[in-house]
Amino acid sequence: MSKKDGDFSDRVYWIVSQIPFGCVSTYGQIATYAGSARAARAVGNLMRQSLKNGQEVPWHRVINSRGGISSKGDTERAELQRRLLTAEGVEFGANQCCELDRFRWTPQEVFWDG
DSSP states (O other): OOTTSSOHHHHHHHHHHTSOTTOBEEHHHHHHHTTOTTOHHHHHHHHHHHHHTTOOSOGGGEEOTTSBOOOTTOHHHHHHHHHHHHHTTOOOOTTSBOOHHHHBOOOOGGGGOO
16 A cells, blocks of 8 residues: 555555554654645544554554644543553653654655655
8 A cells, every 4th residue: 555545544544554663753744644734633533533443553653743642631542652652662851742853753755656
């Protein structure tokens, strides 16, 4: 599958499944990679739904543009996300954000060919 195949949600789930262990990506990045740069909120909704609908994707590796975890009132999920990321070696500073320059996944350009 390439980023051009399937509907938006299929593309998002496929792209998120490519994020390596110990790396993160932002909602906006995933939206852009999926072909809808302004759909960051839709990516967030898909990540929340992935737990409920049985999608086996590393949803916890998708964070906000500041490098933080967006809880949307679900503190239990936010705590789980932080635990999962910390277990993968992603470090959070006193501001509750990770250093995106250090942990952000940036796929090679060849990844998007085809």
